[in-house]
Every structure is written in structure tokens, then in C-alpha cells.
Amino acid sequence: MKESKKNLGSAKYGAHHWWHQRVTAVALTFLCIWLIISLTLLTGSSYDAAYNWLKHPLVTGLSILVVVFTIYHLSLGLQVIVEDYIHTEITKVITLMLINFSCLLLGLTCCLSILFVFFGGN
């Protein structure tokens, strides 16, 4: 614990981090309720139904928001966990990089997929 606090350095960064975790949490409360209801309604639906659902501008927009907020919230959360448990500096830095790059890649892929459908791909 002591070690992790020392490595965390500035409290400023921690506060900024903490704040973003809360902002995304508030947004996700509403977005996740929307997503749960939508996916429940789409259970077992045909390709066309899912495709046309995603193509609707409102759905496209909300889906991108869900993806972006979820993945950002996830990366912030995983970062806190890594900082709590990994105390070797080099391992920590590499793990954090992997988390950040993976999240970035995943978010980008999802957003491109959603936009691809929106612009009439396939």
C-alpha cells in the first residue's frame, strides 16, 4: 500500500482519475439500463432486426457512448487494481500500457463497426 502511494506520485493525478471514474459511472448507470433493455428485446432476433436497430441514428449514438464510456471506465478501474496489487515498477508500467492499448484498440474497433453499419456497410 505504502509503495503504491509513493509511486502514484501527485495526488492531482489521482483526483482527476477518481473524478473520471465517477463521471463515467453516472453516465453508465443510464446507458447500461438502456443497453440491458435493448439487448433483452433483441434476444434471438434475426440479423436484419439487429442491423436495422443499430442503424437508427439514436441507437448508433447511444451505442458509441456506451462503448466509449464503458471502455474508459474499465481502463480506469483496471488501472486502480493494477496499482493496488503490482508493486514492481517495470511490471506495472508494462501492464498499464497493455491495458491502455488493448482498451484503445477495442474501443476503436467497436466504434468503427457501429459507424460502418450506420453508413450502410454490408
Next chain:
Amino acid sequence: MEKTRPLSPHLSIYRWQISMILSILHRITGVGLGIGTLMISYWFISIASGPKSYSTAQWFFDSILGKILIFGFTLSLVFHLLNGIRHLFWDIGLGFEISTSKKSGWTVVMLTFIFTLIIWLSAYIIKNTYE
């Protein structure tokens, strides 16, 4: 007040246990939701990739493994969401009292099962209307 005093240590250990468990669960479900995020991502990507990929994704989500994963995902998401709201109330300084936090903790546990059940029942009924 005097009468309840001897019970206090016991009660405080009890509260410590439920809040401890829920706090660990918040972390575990947080990581678990990362896997759920991968599944949702796969679903979005499969829609963009066309009908064949979509039916592969549907086959996977409909398999035993898929169902177990989605059930865990539903349970985790509902719990994390409700307990997250509990966290947010603490952050604005509400609900810290021992009795309140114990009550809200158990409420979260109960609602998690109730909402998960409602979601799965609805999904089951809706899926049957498609078939």
C-alpha cells in the same frame, strides 16, 4: 440504547462482513464486466461483419458456455450497477451510517437477484416469440 450495547460488537462484525464482501464483489464484477465488454464488442463487430458472422455469434451466445457467460454478465452488471449507485451516494456523503449501509447493502443483493430474474424471464419470453 443501554440495552443494545452488548450486542454492538457482534453487529459491527456482521456489518463489516457484508460491506467487506460487497466491496470485494464490486471489484470482482468490475473485472468480470471486462469480459462482458468483450462479448458485447464481439456482438457489435459481428453485425458489421455480415449475416454469417452474426449467426456464428448467435450460435456461440446460444451455446451452454455462451449462456453461462451471459448469465454471469447479467448478474455482474446488475450488481455492479446497483452497488455503484451505492458508491456514488457515499461519494456525496450519504448513507454512511452503519444501519443505512447495511440496509442498502442487502437491498442491492436482493434487487440484483430480482432484476436478473426479470431480465432472463423477459429474454426467454421474447426469444420464444421470434421462433
